[in-house]
Amino acid sequence: MPNSYSDPYQRIQQLIADHQCVILDGGIATELQQIGLKDFRLSDKQLWGTWGLYNAPRATLDVHRRYIDAGCNIISTDTWAIMNAPEMEARTSVASAGPSHWMDIARLGVRLVRQAIDEAGKKDQCAVAFSLNGDVDNVQRQGTLELLARVFEEDPPDLILMETLSLIRENLTFPAIEMMLGTGLPVWLSFRRCRHGVCGVYGQHWGGPEGDLFGRAARRFEKMGIGGLMINCLPIDHVPDMLPWLRDFTDLPLGVYPNLGHYLDPGWKFDDNVGPEDYARLALQWREEGAQIVGGCCGVTPEHIDAARRALANTKPGCTSGRLAKDSTSAKLRADRKAKAPARWLDDKQRDLFPLSFPEIVCDRGVFQPTQGSFLLWKYLFNSGVGKGKRCLDVGCGTGILTIQLALNGARQVHAVDIQREAVANTLANAFRNHVTDRVSGAAVDLYTYLPEQKYDLVVASLYQMPVDPMGEFIGHRPVDFWGRNLLDHLIRLLPDMLADKGTAYLMQISILSQLATAELMEAAGLESRVIDFSFHYFGPAFDENIDQIRRVEQMSDAYHLEFGQDNAIVMYLIEAKLKPKQSA
Template sequence: MPTLAERLAAPGTVILADGAMGTNLFALGLAPGTAPETWLDERPDAIAALHRSFVAAGSEVILTCSFGGNPPRLALWGAEGRAFALNRRAAELARAAADASLRPVLVAGSVGPTWQTGEAAEDAMAAIFFEQIAGLKQGGIDFVWLETMVSAAETRAAAMAAIAAGLSYVATASFDHRGLTPAGLAPAGFAAAFDGLARPPLAIGANCGDGPASALAIAGALPRPAGAALALKPNCGLPAPGPDGARHAIGPADLAAFAAAARAAGATLVGGCCGTTPGHVRAMREALDRRVACN
């Protein structure tokens, strides 16, 4: 199977990733405020089924259920000592879904921030992420996806951990309509986090945030290391309260329009974040395929 680097190097390529993990699991019954990683033990069948649904909808990259799989986040529910095992299980579930497909599907190990405040030594932060990434690697991921990153320090530490594990990586940060992460990091500062590293990211860009419009704005403002592709994986707008609970306003047709706009903006790796269902991904797949057919 071609690697992500090989796929990204192919002329005219736009690779479709998957949608949300957390919001889809909440829709299936995961209790609000509960970490999705708890279902790696309790409902692995639901996680596996969601992976298969995204593959069936046309995803060429699926992300593991491990966004909060670093020890500090796992400590919130007393599972910090199981970081390696839980991440390995998350990778195994995604790997099985990918390998069952009749077409090539890559597995990305999802690595999110620790959300810790205060200063920490770069090597200490890298060690935290390395434990998580080592478990993902043993479970069979193809590359690491650093997502919803908010600070340059954690981004760099997580990238160092991926490199130490011998894995390529993609990195996306969460930018709002002002072009800043929750920690106040601007696109140029995010890009600078990779300066001097032994291996640059295969792609950098934006995920989550407050919707497709912000992601497309970042596409024009984000400096990229030489050779790095552009990755955009926004959410379906910020959730708004409704009679049946919070809902994301952006539907499949709108996210399909985003996929086409992202291609025009130079993105070669696209997908969706919070609120993105297999139905959204299917609409994005059809939009991207229509463009290929027209060409």
């Protein structure tokens, strides 16, 4: 165990004292993807980039060399997912060449960075940061940290970087940090947080209201002896105003290293719209907000880092303590609620309603069956006949009842998407049963990574919505859903890219989600919306299991449900959304 800080780390401290910007490296895992390694699929399920230490150490070494050539002051080990490694090794063979032990992999991670630094002749100029995903959410992972301390006795890095932290758990987060401080090595922390609180890799705000909890934690980190505090692995548009807010609470060196692009699971979609010089301009803005450490996370390349380093040379961090973030509150929208007329034996189109002309739908095993919300939306499609001659998109198609009805309404094209391949196959089979295969196509996609290839005249979606307590165990880049609205919110943000100029979207929302939050998102996305129908549904088992979280959300927002004695019910709203007319110049 080192008795004092290493020379490279002392140089980092001096750079900060001299008001020079410390340059951290960028994404390692995403650079390994760029190389095109055989059998490498960038995913939380395959130890993220740490897979490279098991299977492609030479490629990992080459990535380190490129970041050293870019002028980084700190090079991170390729060990971000090392905390998952013991569990992964217990289930399957991680290395293609045979058994490997995660503690040896941790040592290799340090040695490869040392080798790259030594080869470049920068032994005293570059510090080695041991990277680890710092979210410790169970006792087993506390034991893994204890064993890492033994690794550091033989192969110590210059500092430990506990990164991509999220929730602050009194009984887990602080003991884990204390354990790493007990090694005698400098410890830096980095959180995936913005001014709105905990957020996900796509920018979702999922942690619930916290007030100044994180600011007070920052103060506590400083008293514990932490050496630096940063934010990382979040979209670039979530960086502004975070460092000035933190500066009110702490004098720790502050830094930022966000993502560029989107996680595809597996794989990473790089952002071609933000080149090296663009990133450098962003880095200057972060510097003006007080950043003393600047780097990059997933999707940020050595070229981005090199451009940022050159732009930040001879600059000083801004002093913006006390400047509040610019909170923008959208106007509160009022929805026009129109109840559907009671069903008649014959509707206004003279269609026989007994028996109802419902499509022939077979529900395959394992496919999410239609919900009351799906039936509400189907009823509108049936009654209105919308979609004739239109290009339509069904998001979260399930068994395909909305897709089929749009095709029966005379749609020119209906494209059905769902994260489950079995659901897409079920939809296409039901299209065959209803003789509309010539107008129906389908694809298995993840909504968070979905990039629409065309504009649609009509979009329909009845998505899963359920508030979930975030304090349970979770691993990886995907967030849990405190408010129950992650999918709905993400779809609303995508609508401007999905809808044609005069296009329309029909979305289902349940009453245990905030109406105000939806209205604000619609306004921010340039959409006008109204309620065109609603219905009622008694709680099922899933709602009963999450009743405590549902009540918590209702206490914190305008969400609600109805109570009838011992029974609970929700209201299901059908929302119509359109792009606002463009203002003439």
